[in-house]
Amino acid sequence: MLSALQVITTVAVGLMVGVEFSVAFVMNPIFAALPEDGSQQARSHGGRMLGAVMPVWYIGSLVLVGIWAVAGWHHHGTGLVVIAAALLIVSVIMSVLLLVPINNQGKTWTPDNRPDDWKQQMKRWDRYHYVRVAIIVAAFAGLVAALV
Template identity: 70%
Template sequence: MLNALEIVTTVIVGVMVGVEFSVPAFSNPILNALPGDSGLRARVHGARLGGAVMPFWYIGSLVLVGVWAVAGWHRGAGLVVAAAGLLIVSVIMSLVVLVPINNRVKAWTTGDRPSDWKEQLNRWDRWHYVRVAVIIAAFALLVAALA
């Protein structure tokens, strides 16, 4: 049963990493290159969708990693505990920096947006790069723990 938990947890965290990595690597560059306000409208929609789904994914991943750490404590769970710590950092970063920006972006329309909207999107992007690096490191620790 522990093996199944380890695999399911690693896959769920890995898919989350892939989704989050694809945002700055592929989605945002494509959206930023669209003409007019098309890219902004798409990012507003993405903020709504991500704001609805990602909290469950992040917290769910953290819970699974925590269960793995407890269930596998007898086998040595140092890497899993470290991965959990990094996921906690990613959740804190999200709540303190990324979610407040995301909440503002969700409310924008093409006719009603602040004058510094590009700066706010760029700030979100920069912090998201850091969060992606943190969750990639957590994922790598989980993979190493499987080995």
């Protein structure tokens, strides 16, 4: 049973990391290359779409990692799982405090109502997101290392 939990958790966190990595290093650079209205509209749409899914994914991943840590408490690698859980907690706190407020504004913008500094706000979101990606990559690496 623990093995199934480990696989499900690792896959869930790994897919989350892949999506967030793709946003940072594939999608946002593509959006940035679009004409101004297209760039802003693509980011707004992405903010609405991923803003609805990612909170469940982050919290669900954290819950799975927590269950793994408790269920495997006396098994090899549990320390790495606990570290991964701590990193995911940091990523959730960071998301709520830094990224979600910017995203909540950005997802409502249109070419008619966006603020003059919308590009600077998106660049700030991107900087926070790069840090968050590094944190969740480290958490994922910890989970993978715990398996071996």
